[in-house]
Amino acid sequence: xxxxxxxxxxxxxxxxxxxxxxxxxxxxxxxxxxxxxxxxxxxxxxxxxxxxxxxxxxxxxxxxxxxxxxxxxxxxxxxxxxxxxxxxxxxxxxxxxxxxxxxxxxxxxxxxxxxxxxxxxxxxxxxxxxxxxxxxxxxxxxxxxxxxxxxxxxxxxxxxxxxxxxxxxxxxx
Numbered sequence: 778x779x780x781x782x783x784x785x786x787x788x789x790x791x792x793x794x795x796x797x798x799x800x801x802x803x804x805x806x807x808x809x810x811x812x813x814x815x816x817x818x819x820x821x822x823x824x825x826x827x828x829x830x831x832x833x834x835x836x837x838x839x840x841x842x843x844x845x846x847x848x849x850x851x852x853x854x855x856x857x858x859x860x861x862x863x864x865x866x867x868x869x870x871x872x873x874x875x876x877x878x879x880x881x882x883x884x885x886x887x888x889x890x891x892x893x894x895x896x897x898x899x900x901x902x903x904x905x906x907x908x909x910x911x912x913x914x915x916x917x918x919x920x921x922x923x924x925x926x927x928x929x930x931x932x933x934x935x936x937x938x939x940x941x942x943x944x945x946x947x948x949x950x
Contacts, residue, residue: 784811791850795822798842803828804835807862807873811855818855820847823862825876831861868945874918877947884926884937885910885944912948 795806810821836859886909913926923938
């Protein structure tokens with residue numbers, strides 16, 4: 778292995794190891810970060826489970842499972858941090874919309890939905906309302922169509938195109 782790898786190359790090398798190890802504990806790594814802060818390197822792994830809330834034991838199991846593997850792939854000293862995505866995690870990828878199905882979220886829209894022309898795709902109402910910030914339950918994600926949501930204030934289901942989502946974050950209170 779090259780002695781001086783860049784951050785992206787290191788993450789690409791360690792991600793399969795992290796994913797395989799996490800699978801043994803029924804965990805899903807949703808994000809891997811390698812950051813330098815105050816002169817120290819931090820490897821942060823955010824994990825999720827579809828069948829239970831992530832707990833301290835999950836983090837400890839994954840940490841122990843990765844113990845010797847990562848040191849062979851990362852050519853410098855680092856601190857390992859493993860945690861759940863958190864109650865208010867920003868949703869960053871299409872995959873996370875799928876993983877967080879059933880969770881509450883707050884979505885900030887690029888354009889108020891009432892300024893866009895309503896349209897229907899496969900018999901489903903794509904946009905309706907009139908707000909720029911909405912509280913929803915995530916119902917899923919369909920590639921090429923958007924994020925399916927249940928709007929609490931109207932009691933209706935809608936699909937929001939990804940290009941109209943400025944920011945989305947979990948809101949699991």
